[in-house]
Amino acid sequence: MSKPEFASVRIGDEISPVSINITQELLNQYADICGDYNSIHLDVEGMKNHPIFKGTIAYGTLNVEPVLQSIGAFQGTGWPVEGTKLDLLFRAPARPGDTVASRLTVKEKRTIGGKNIVICDMASSNAAGACVIGTAEIVVL
Amino acid sequence: MEQKFNTSLLTVFGPDRLMAEVPFEELTPGFDCGGGTYKVTSEESEKFSILMNDTNPYEAGVVPVGMMYIFGLRICWDRRVFIDGSIRAGDKISFHKPARIGDTITTRLSIAGKKEVTKNDKLRRYLYIDMNATNQNGEKITDIQMSFLMPVKK
Numbered sequence: 001m002s003k004p005e006f007a008s009v010r011i012g013d014e015i016s017p018v019s020i021n022i023t024q025e026l027l028n029q030y031a032d033i034c035g036d037y038n039s040i041h042l043d044v045e046g047m048k049n050h051p052i053f054k055g056t057i058a059y060g061t062l063n064v065e066p067v068l069q070s071i072g073a074f075q076g077t078g079w080p081v082e083g084t085k086l087d088l089l090f091r092a093p094a095r096p097g098d099t100v101a102s103r104l105t106v107k108e109k110r111t112i113g114g115k116n117i118v119i120c121d122m123a124s125s126n127a128a129g130a131c132v133i134g135t136a137e138i139v140v141l
Numbered sequence: 142m143e144q145k146f147n148t149s150l151l152t153v154f155g156p157d158r159l160m161a162e163v164p165f166e167e168l169t170p171g172f173d174c175g176g177g178t179y180k181v182t183s184e185e186s187e188k189f190s191i192l193m194n195d196t197n198p199y200e201a202g203v204v205p206v207g208m209m210y211i212f213g214l215r216i217c218w219d220r221r222v223f224i225d226g227s228i229r230a231g232d233k234i235s236f237h238k239p240a241r242i243g244d245t246i247t248t249r250l251s252i253a254g255k256k257e258v259t260k261n262d263k264l265r266r267y268l269y270i271d272m273n274a275t276n277q278n279g280e281k282i283t284d285i286q287m288s289f290l291m292p293v294k295k
Contacts, residue, residue, distance in 0.1 A: 020193065020194065026192065028142070029188075029192050030192065031142075031144075031146070032144070032145040032146055033146070033185060033188060033189055033192065033211055034146070034210065034211045034214040034215060035144075035146035035148070035151070035214065035215030035218070036214045036215060036218055037142065037144055037146075038218075038223075042142050043142075060229050061207070061210040061214070064207075064210075064232070065193055065207045068206045068207055068209075069193070069195055069197060069206065069207070072197045072199075072206050073197050076198065077197075077198075077199075077200070078195075078197035078198055078199035078200070078203060078205070078206060078239075079199060079200075079203050079204075079206050079236070079239035079240075080206060080236040081236070082236060082237050082238065083235075083236070084235075084236045085233070085234065085235050085236070086232070086233070086234040087231075087232075087233050087234075088231055088232050088233075088234075089230060089231040090228075090229050090230060090231055090232075134231070
């Protein structure tokens with residue numbers, strides 16, 4: 001669903017998902033934009049010997065990206081409407097080759113101080129499971 | 142790897158004593174971790190939008206939402222807020238005004254709190270850091286509270 005009227009939102013509705021493909025080139029370019037050159041994301045050869053990850057992993061912030069875009073599309077504003085909140089936990093890394101997709105499911109609706117708020121369970125997952133989980137409080141205009 | 146980050150977009154400020162130099166036991170809420178400014182350019186905004194394939198209908202001049210992390214990440218590294226061995230556990234994010242091309246975003250970093258939990262005889266230490274971004278008019282852009290699982294020396 002996208003750009004609904006608040007009254008038409010139902011518990012259990014799914015907000016249209018957004019996905020991104022994680023590639024090493026994406027990580028390299030992200031580093032150049034944000035200035036975070038942590039080898040855990042970029043050192044392809046060195047990270048092959050990492051005892052846990054056995055390869056580079058995506059920036060945690062990239063795993064949140066599909067959720068951000070999905071909320072922006074739902075609200076029809078791109079940048080989330082003032083008052084929108086996310087409470088998220090990083091559960092597991094994503095890696096080059098993964099597709100990470102958002103999932104937002106409406107679990108509650110509230111009107112507080114004149115603001116209509118849709119509360120969603122939220123996850124951003126690859127094929128192995130959730131990389132990010134949490135709750136989103138989405139203001140609907 | 143050759144670093145191509147445009148450092149001219151960034152300034153960093155803060156006390157001489159970095160958070161990384163202070164033992165966990167001595168860190169207290171309100172501890173000033175410093176901060177910095179980030180100049181938002183159309184070039185970086187376009188680059189980011191294309192990289193993320195963000196096709197949302199933004200108002201003219203508003204930057205792609207994922208850039209909210211970009212404003213602070215390099216500053217966190219320069220101020221050594223990301224400590225060796227720490228694990229990012231989560232974020233609490235509040236959205237305020239959108240960031241726009243031409244804005245100078247000021248990010249301030251401070252300790253919000255800490256917590257020690259013992260489970261199955263294993264000590265876990267959590268540190269919470271506020272990362273607050275405002276624009277040149279003093280308007281809030283985002284408030285992000287980052288939580289970290291901190292390394293425990295054995």
